[in-house]
Amino acid sequence: MSPETLLTCIVFLPAVWAIPLVLFDAKAKEAMRYWGVLGTALTFALTLQLLMQFDSNKSGMQFKFDTPWIANWNVFFSLGVDGISLPLVVLTGFVCLLSMLASWSIEKNFKGYLMLFLILETGMMGVFLSLDFFLFYVFWEVMLLPMYFLIGIWGGPRREYAAIKFFLYTLAGSVLMLIAMLMFYFNSDRSFDLLELARIAGGTSAGKSHVYGMSMQVAAFIMLFIGFAIKLPSFPFHTWLPDAHVEAPTPISMILAGVLLKMGGYGIIRIAFPLCPYGAQYAAYFLAALGVFSIIYGAFAAMAQTDFKRLVAYSSVSHMGYVLLGIAVWKIVDGKTVGREYWEMGLNAAMFQMIAHGISSTGMFFMVGVLYDRVHHRDINKFGGIAQLMPHYAGLAAVIFFAGLGLPGLCGFVGEVFSVLACWNFSPLLAIVAASGVILTAGYILWTMQRVYLGPEYKGPHPEALVEMNSRELAIGYTLVATAILFGVLPHLLFDPMHGSIQALTQSLASSYETLYGAIHTSQLP
């Protein structure tokens, strides 16, 4: 398959797969389930095919192609993949397949659910693969609507509140992103091409000699950052997350935590930093501090929760703080990047943390979902003794929770510890505060495990429903556990494809900043 076809198929296969669902009888749930699983499995297979064809030794975009879409406005249908987007694309395929398998408990209007699910997957793939800002924006919105309905229709008792909260938050971010996009569009001779915009920002564009002004960069960066920070989510834009997670059905929570949050981090790495190196550097300390604050704040907030899903949601806030921290540890002294390797390490760690969190938090939500499907409540204080009743389940859940806790040998460790290690070069103070997160994380996760899994007896309603996982659930659980161990033991499997692209990114940003800094000091800039 040619790379162009492959990329296009990855993006549109899920949406196209949704069309024949119209022909299915509304009662043929079983058939539709398998249809959905087949669709997501095929998409995942395609992403694996992409992984095989990808050349880890190259640093730039691969398989890039442009087709004019709205020629008058210079909008292109432009897709491509590099080491930064590739792992996220594979993760999306992976998480979607697992959540499709976890969708067995959905009863209400299954056909509609499936269609929205598949359209959502198209939107997510599109976001990670598009190289045209306008296209990116369109996919960003495409993903927003199905999510709104999936929470608002298939959610829990407060689903409408949660859905509208999610929608408004994200929409506010989109609006800011739209403004920033137009700022770049009109300051670059009408271009939406992300790579070209980044070249202009770095002063390496062939045609243009000018770069964006300082104040424009700062303003654009702030808008883009808020847009992406809402998705990440970072304090103080995180309050939609607990509500959305609590209300969303299990598979949607898995996607939300596993993939959607990564778009925030991806957006910052792919768009906010390359397009406004000056703005990024201007805000770097603030970003890192915000990341650290989110780590600590999320952990504290998680400790006080009694709703199991809310707790996991706050743990996501905490874990995604490491992503922000890792991205932001860009140290500049007199216009020169100091210790670029450490920043490179931070970015790698941020990427790794996104994937690791994609595995561990997907797993955690799944594990919570398994219990919820049985006893229909999530009150941590009304569990206990699950390890006696469901030992196999408890064993798998323990591995997943330890992955979240950042235990070495499991995926969560590498991202966390590398981003913290990379931070000392940037700011020892922030590094120390971030490192103290290891204590809090251990605290809330172990305490939760004690209350839910340990103890002599189950204290809540429906004790008779607590039966061991079935083979479908075991398959999901084991897949997640195996991936968590794989990336924990052999992290280079993940670092290898990312490494080249991130190295190139840091180098080009460092030199962009140097150029800008020089320009500022000879006052060529407004």
Add this chain to the structure above:
Amino acid sequence: MANGSLTHTFSDGIMPETGDILMFLLTVAWLLPLAGFVVEVYWLCFSHRLNKGAAYVAVACIGIGFLCSLTALLYWGNATKWAALSEPEHHAHSASHDAGHAEAGHGEAGHEHEAHAVDADEHSHSPPPAPAKKYFSGTYYELARFSGLRVSLDWYIDSLTLVMFTMVTFIATCIHIFAIGYMHDELTEEYEDHEVHLHNGGHFSRPGRFHRFFAYLSLFSFSMLGIVLSGNIFQVFIFWELVGLSSYLLIGFYIERKSASTAANKAFIMNRVGDFGFLIGMMILWTSFGTFQFGDRTEGDHTQAGLFTMVRGQDGKLDVSEDGKEVYLQDAYGHRAERNGKPLSISYMLLVAAGLGVFAGSIGKSAQFPLQTWLPDAMEGPTPVSALVHSATMVAAGVYLAARFYPVFTPEVLLGIAYIGCITLFIAATIALVVTDIKRVLAYSTISQLGYMMLAIGVAGWGAALFHLVTHAFFKSLMFLCSGSVIAGCHHVQDMSRMGGLRHKMKITAYTMLVGVIAIAGLAIPGTSIGLSGFYSKDAIVASALAYSELNPGHILLFIAPLVTAGITSFYMFRLWFLTFAGTPRDAHVYEHCHENPSVMTTPLLVLAVLAAGCAWGGEGGPLYRLIADSELVPATARVASTGAAKVILPSHQGHESDVHHVHSTAGMLALISAIIGMTLAYLLYVKKTIDPNQIRQQFSGVYDFLVDKWRFDSLYDAMFVAPVHIVSAWCVSFDKGVLDPILHSAASLTVLTSKWDRAFDETFVDGLVNLVGTVTYNVGNSLKVIQTGRLRQYVMWIAVGVIVLFGALFTTIPK
């Protein structure tokens, strides 16, 4: 599994393959328990619950591991022609050379060659001939590489690694075998746990978990060996956390007991507090040195210096700048390391901070003050666990790390270590005086003994610390197994006040325990230097402490505390033995049902007793000490003076002319006297009963309560840390609910309000205007209706009038 690259050329015809062979043997010993773990976890897939096979798998894995380690040790000895066992002078540097390189160069130790120590020229022109490296190292595989930075899994093998491997696998094998007997009652479908109370008041019963226990033990063995084999500090951290996990699982083995799961959480979290410091230390090292590796690494024709070489160079000396604020890093060729023509350096204070940070990890793992409170609670685990994990091996890993990392520690850090050890050994020993739970006495004695080891490292008694680590591992695991044997024999009674006279019923247990007690008390035949293992190793520590305090009179406490505590130790250990085994039974019921255990449990006791008695044979001239001391990377043939914040002089301890050697006999005698006093007191109080312990207790009830409350650390930490954390968590949640969400909600209501205004505006003003226009038009039309009469003449008249008016208007307005 790996292509280990040898990084060092060995003199004296040692084949480079030696390293690969050693690596292979130790890797097998390391990975076998992991394979065992996987098999044992899924034991129920292979066999049924009542099958003992899981235990046999575990024993086989660790047993083969022991054989591999022993083979490796012997192979290493042959390859080096047992050079390590000969007189230490054989491989020490010439004293004159060292004297010129007194650390930091400004010491009060009174050296006249200060200037040379910081003279860069000397380094660049005539590098001192590199001494033969005493270690093998290499890389398993790379975890990550970021431009020039590189994180990998490495191996590092020297005599210390080999001794630790042999010791750990041997003790683990004994304890695994013992556990087959001890955990026997788990071989059932219905295990009734009388310590668990259900809500309905019924008995709790569950299927036995025999296989799971051995799975956890195997996981532990794998992690522990991983620490020992690690070739870089990051890897140590990885396995450090993994032993923490195994410890968590084993302490919380009885998951249905709230006390057990709480103790497990406490152990893990307190260890993480230490790891927080460890992490900070690693961050500093990583940022300043750009590597985690201990040993040097050769890639192609370039040798990249490891941490130890960077700090200590080839000669074991810190290269401190004139003003004492910077430490220059050194490369693998005996020069100062440079980048872009500038010498690389680390601030002295930062190096101190890094050392303290890494040591914080040791504090957590080795239950040192102020993180000591988790270890006594960890006794909730089954007794074999206490013997293996919480006395002999894992908790000693903190000492091992401090020893391994010794080259990076500055004298200030060492002073800190010494005081931490000093405080710990005293606090723990005093608490042990009043405890009546047999396992907890041993737990506090473990903390205290670990304090001794830390103290030894702090006073530059590097070899003494590790010597004591090994002897302690033998006699303490022996004593824990004996206590396990007592507990099993007495049907899970642990309170010594209900025992007494048990030596009549449990002969093997009682007398092997006595061997352990004599060993830990450090007793010897007065006038000779013939004693059990603990005598030699404690002797070495006290001698180092004395030498240190003679050179640094301000720190005399570092000698007094261990000396006094030697007496306390002897007292509480004999108290334990007398209360348990001597005298008359205090609880007839317990005594009645008590019995000696089967040979699967007593054989390990006998084997360990032999080693606890004899492993230190020969003392500091004996094979064990010399094997260990061979790995010392910072040679101490001369005193070393510090110029940093703490002005201390480290005593020399190698050779017959050394400071430690001079005071050895004095220190040994004092320690022995102290121990004999302790023993005699215990005898008088608990056997002869010349003094009534109850009376003393009443006399000093304040002190007694304070000690029973474990110096009130637990309540202090609850008030200082646990409660505030919960308060802050509550704040965070209420901030979300009380501040962030209301902002969002008010923004939403504002929007709704605005749209309501919008609607009102639309409906009244805009619509009103439109309606007005409509109404006016309609009304105008309506009023004009009257002129629409249908009569043609009238229309023509209006047209005419209109035309006239238009023309009139035209002519009047158009300018002429």
